[in-house]
Amino acid sequence: xxxxxxxxxxxxxxxxxxxxxxxxxxxxxxxxxxxxxxxxxxxxxxxxxxxxxxxxxxxxxxxxx
Numbered sequence: 001x002x003x004x005x006x007x008x009x010x011x012x013x014x015x016x017x018x019x020x021x022x023x024x025x026x027x028x029x030x031x032x033x034x035x036x037x038x039x040x041x042x043x044x045x046x047x048x049x050x051x052x053x054x055x056x057x058x059x060x061x062x063x064x065x
Contacts, residue, residue, distance in 0.1 A: 017050050017059075024060030038063065 007015075018039055025035035039046055042063070049059040 014047065014050050017056055018046060020056035021046065021060050021063075024057050025063065028060060028064045030064075 022032070022035045022039060025038065026032055030038070046059060046063075049062065054062070
């Protein structure tokens, strides 16, 4: 069996942040699939927003603007 890869705390925090962003994108009118696709396609931009300290809600608003 393959050994499970352990994710560091920072990576886990980013994943959780993206999950929250997804919720705000959906609340803003996107489907779950559209929100997930957008986050995947723009992962570098979202990573920058995460490290700049934007809240998930602020990042979603920027993405929807």
